[in-house]
Amino acid sequence: MSNPSSSTLPVAVRDLTVAYREEPVLWDIDLDVPPATLMAIVGPNGAGKSTLIKTILGLIEPAAGEVSIFGGTIQEQRRRVGYVPQRGSVDWDFPTNALDVVMMGTYGRLGWFRRPGRGEQAEARQALGDVGMEEFAQRQISQLSGGQQQRVFLARALVQDADIYFMDEPLQGVDATTERAIMSVLRTLRERGRTVVVVHHDLETVAEYFDRVMLLNVRKIAEGPVAEVFTEENLRRTYGGRFALLQAAPVR
Amino acid sequence: MEQIIEFITGPLAYPFMVRGLIAAVLVGVVCAVVGTFVVLRGMAFFGDALSHAILPGLAVGYLYGGGTTDALFWWGLLTAILTSIGIGVISESGEIKEDTAIGIVFAGMFALGIAMISTVRSYAVDLAHILFGNVLGVSVSGLWLITIFGGAVILIILLLYKELVVISFDPVLGATLRLRTTLLHNLLMILIATTIVVSLQTVGVALMLAMLITPAASAYLLTRRLPTMMALAALIGALSGVVGLYLSYYGGIASGAAIVLVCTALFLLAFLFAPGRGWLWGMSWEKLRHAALRSFPTASRQ
Numbered sequence: 130m131s132n133p134s135s136s137t138l139p140v141a142v143r144d145l146t147v148a149y150r151e152e153p154v155l156w157d158i159d160l161d162v163p164p165a166t167l168m169a170i171v172g173p174n175g176a177g178k179s180t181l182i183k184t185i186l187g188l189i190e191p192a193a194g195e196v197s198i199f200g201g202t203i204q205e206q207r208r209r210v211g212y213v214p215q216r217g218s219v220d221w222d223f224p225t226n227a228l229d230v231v232m233m234g235t236y237g238r239l240g241w242f243r244r245p246g247r248g249e250q251a252e253a254r255q256a257l258g259d260v261g262m263e264e265f266a267q268r269q270i271s272q273l274s275g276g277q278q279q280r281v282f283l284a285r286a287l288v289q290d291a292d293i294y295f296m297d298e299p300l301q302g303v304d305a306t307t308e309r310a311i312m313s314v315l316r317t318l319r320e321r322g323r324t325v326v327v328v329h330h331d332l333e334t335v336a337e338y339f340d341r342v343m344l345l346n347v348r349k350i351a352e353g354p355v356a357e358v359f360t361e362e363n364l365r366r367t368y369g370g371r372f373a374l375l376q377a378a379p380v381r
Numbered sequence: 382m383e384q385i386i387e388f389i390t391g392p393l394a395y396p397f398m399v400r401g402l403i404a405a406v407l408v409g410v411v412c413a414v415v416g417t418f419v420v421l422r423g424m425a426f427f428g429d430a431l432s433h434a435i436l437p438g439l440a441v442g443y444l445y446g447g448g449t450t451d452a453l454f455w456w457g458l459l460t461a462i463l464t465s466i467g468i469g470v471i472s473e474s475g476e477i478k479e480d481t482a483i484g485i486v487f488a489g490m491f492a493l494g495i496a497m498i499s500t501v502r503s504y505a506v507d508l509a510h511i512l513f514g515n516v517l518g519v520s521v522s523g524l525w526l527i528t529i530f531g532g533a534v535i536l537i538i539l540l541l542y543k544e545l546v547v548i549s550f551d552p553v554l555g556a557t558l559r560l561r562t563t564l565l566h567n568l569l570m571i572l573i574a575t576t577i578v579v580s581l582q583t584v585g586v587a588l589m590l591a592m593l594i595t596p597a598a599s600a601y602l603l604t605r606r607l608p609t610m611m612a613l614a615a616l617i618g619a620l621s622g623v624v625g626l627y628l629s630y631y632g633g634i635a636s637g638a639a640i641v642l643v644c645t646a647l648f649l650l651a652f653l654f655a656p657g658r659g660w661l662w663g664m665s666w667e668k669l670r671h672a673a674l675r676s677f678p679t680a681s682r683q
Contacts, residue, residue, distance in 0.1 A: 188556055204559065212557045219551045223421065224607045233547055237558035242540050269605035285554075 137200040139164055139293045139324040140185060145194030147177070147184050154180050156348045158194070162293075165322045167315055167338065169329040169355075172345035173368050178328045179215070181345065182295045186212055198293065208238060211291035213282050215298055221271045227281045228253055228266040234288035249288075256284035259317075261310045276307030283311055293324040301330055312338055335359055392630045397517050404519040404527055405622025405640060408580040408592065411531035413618035414538055415576045416597035417611045418569060422549050425594050426480055427468070427570075430487035432577045432589035434464040436494025439511050439581075444501065450523040454578060461574035464490060469567070514585030514637035516626065523582060530579045534572050545569065546607065583622070584637035595644040596621065599651040602658055617647055 140162040147155040155177040162168055170178045183189045185196050187203040198206040211234075231253040232245045239245060245253075257263050260280040265273060273281065279299055286294055300308055315325050315338075329335060335342055335355060342359050344350040344367040351358040351366075392398040419428050438460025439453055446452025468486050472479035498508050510518075519527075538545065548555040548565050555562045577589055584592055600613035625640030632639070653661045661669075 186557055188553065207557070207559050210557070212554070214551070214553050218553055220421075223550045224601065224605050224610050225546075225550065226606065229607075230550075233543075233551070233554060236543055236547060236560075239543070241544070244543065271605075 138162060138197075139166075139199060140326065141197045142185065143195045145181075145184065145196065146192045147180055147189060148192045153192075153347065155184070155191075158345075158349050160343065160349065160352060162324055162326060162341070164324055165319055166324050166340050167319050168324070168326045168341040168343065169335050169339040170326065170343045170345055171329055171332065171335060171367070172350075176346040176367075178345055179297050182212075182297060182326065182328060186210065186295060209292040211286040211289040211294040213286045213294065213296040213299055215301070216275065216279050216282065221273075221278060223270065226267050226269055227257065227262060227273065227277075227284075230270060230281050231256055231284045231288055234285040237289065252288045253284070256287040257281075259287055260284045260314060261306070274304065276303035279303050280307055280310060283314060287314070291323070294318065294326070296325065296327045298328050298330060300327075300334075332364070389627075392627065397519075398626070398630065400519045400521065400524055401516045401636065402623060402626055404516055404524055405583055405626055406619045407524075407527050407531050408583045409596070409618030409620070409622040409640075410615040411527075411534055411576055412580055412592040413596040413600070413614035414535055414611055415572055416593040416618075417600070417607070417614055418538075418545060418549060419573060419593050420597040420601060421607075422569075424573070425590065427483055428573055428577070428593045429590040430468070430483045431461055431464055431570075431574055432581075432586050434487050434490035435460045435574075435578065435581075436491050436511065436586060437497055438494075439586075440494045440497035443507065443511075444497065450520055450526060450582075453581070454526055457578040457581060458575060460490070461578055462571060465567075465570040465574055469570075510585070511581075512585050512587045513635060514581065514583050514588065516583040516636045516640075519582050527579045530575055534575055534579075537568070537572060541565070541568070584640055588637050588641045591641040591644050592618065595641070595648050599644075599648040602651040602655040617644070621647060 138161050140160065142158055142160040145155060145158040145160075146153060154175075158181065170181065172178055180189060184191050185198075185203070187196075196203065199209060203210065228250070232249055234256070235245055235249040235252065239249070254263065254266060257266055260283050262277060262280050262284060265277060265281075270278065270281065283296075283299065286296075299311055303311070315327075318325055319340075327339070329339070336359060339355055341353060342355050343352040344358065344363050346367050346369075351363045393402075416428075419425060435457045438456040438458075441460075442449075442452040442454075442456035446456060464486060468479075468483050471477060471482035471486065477485075495508070498511070501507065544555075544560055544565055547558070547560060548562050548569075552562055555565070573593075576593070580589060580592060596617040597610070597614040599617050600610045603613055604610050621640055621643040625643040626636060628634060628643065629636040629639040634642075651659070653659050656662065
């Protein structure tokens with residue numbers, strides 16, 4: 130196994146343990162994500178899926194272990210990383226419109242004091258177009274549907290023009306149009322050599338949408354190409370007794 | 382016509398009235414701009430606590446600094462910044478929730494201030510000025526302090542506008558962009574503290590909160606864009622200052638209370654009539670009658 134600091138993979142995680150008040154939420158995780166991949170992270174509630182993403186992003190301090198992004202620390206590589214948080218994490222009554230939210234994606238590279246200009250605005254419009262939202266640019270964000278809000282978040286990540294994206298449940302509770310729009314954007318990103326790691330809840334669509342899957346329940350149960358690791362046996366080990374309730378899922 | 386001109390220019394014959402008007406406009410604008418972030422980030426209780434908690438600082442400036450504008454300003458500012466840090470330390474320890482920490486520091490400091498001021502004989506008069514402001518007593522040097530520090534506060538907000546918007550709307554994005562979110566949050570608290578201290582003489586400790594949140598809240602109801610909200614809030618704040626002072630002059634009402642009452646009246650107008658969002662918007666007489674009948678069921682029997 131290679132040392133994470135010598136790896137130049139999009140993501141390399143070694144021996145990662147995260148705890149809240151002594152209680153481990155992630156235990157001894159190893160993970161390598163190859164380039165140009167769509168990867169799903171699945172697991173029951175409380176499995177640590179969001180925590181894993183936030184720890185990789187440097188938002189949570191791990192108790193032990195190492196994370197490397199393209200061979201560097203998250204601080205060094207922040208310009209190459211995009212994040213789409215859960216929709217519920219912001220106040221949608223904030224007085225701002227879709228275009229302004231998308232433009233926030235350019236703030237990281239603008240640096241202190243500089244205001245976004247015409248170039249940034251054009252990029253933001255382009256990204257709104259990519260997610261099928263061009264006509265909603267001036268719409269106040271509280272007047273968008275849940276799916277449209279999710280697409281605004283995705284457009285904001287697109288203008289960051291990152292090499293790897295982390296998305297927390299982007300398909301949770303969205304309409305069919307939004308789901309198609311988001312998946313088409315994710316496939317385009319993969320064609321351009323980008324890597325996308327998605328926390329996903331819908332076991333039925335894992336095989337259709339993703340190349341690789343990680344089954345997580347505090348520990349890593351399995352990780353690899355969907356065809357190899359997305360098995361009934363592994364799902365049972367991940368979800369335990371609850372898997373009986375999920376029997377409808379078409380599993381190889 | 383002449384009477385209207387006389388009505389407006391009459392009070393301007395008094396230099397203290399001119400200074401008061403300038404102070405009220407400047408304070409109205411600075412408070413409203415800072416208040417926009419106070420309202421959007423839900424920091425109203427923090428603002429209220431901070432304005433009360435500087436009382437011991439003012440007492441020290443008053444008792445040992447001779448009560449000059451400068452002494453009150455610097456002691457007030459020092460106390461405000463120490464209080465923000467104190468609240469931060471107690472709530473970051475994680476043992477106590479933030480609003481509880483704010484409440485404890487707020488009441489303790491306020492009591493300390495009252496205890497200190499109560500040791501002097503002219504206690505009641507002095508305390509009243511500090512609690513309720515005395516905008517007509519603003520000196521020329523006081524005006525300079527308001528202009529310089531209020532101007533600095535607005536300049537910093539304009540320079541860091543996009544960073545402050547990101548940490549207010551989506552702190553997690555701020556963190557992933559490595560925006561120094563803690564530094565920006567602390568800076569915002571210092572800006573609020575400075576605003577409170579420069580504004581003290583107009584409305585005083587007890588009514589400070591109204592200047593911070595009421596114009597911003599009214600503006601929030603009138604627009605869905607942040608730059609417009611800030612501009613509208615500044616306009617409402619300045620207008621309240623001017624109208625309030627005339628009300629005070631002609632009605633013989635305490636100036637701070639008059640200014641705050643105008644702010645509140647403007648908020649009520651926005652709350653009732655704001656296009657598309659006001660309480661009465663889209664209400665027909667028929668609906669109103671039904672609403673009234675539901676509230677007072679006995680009225681229908683008469």
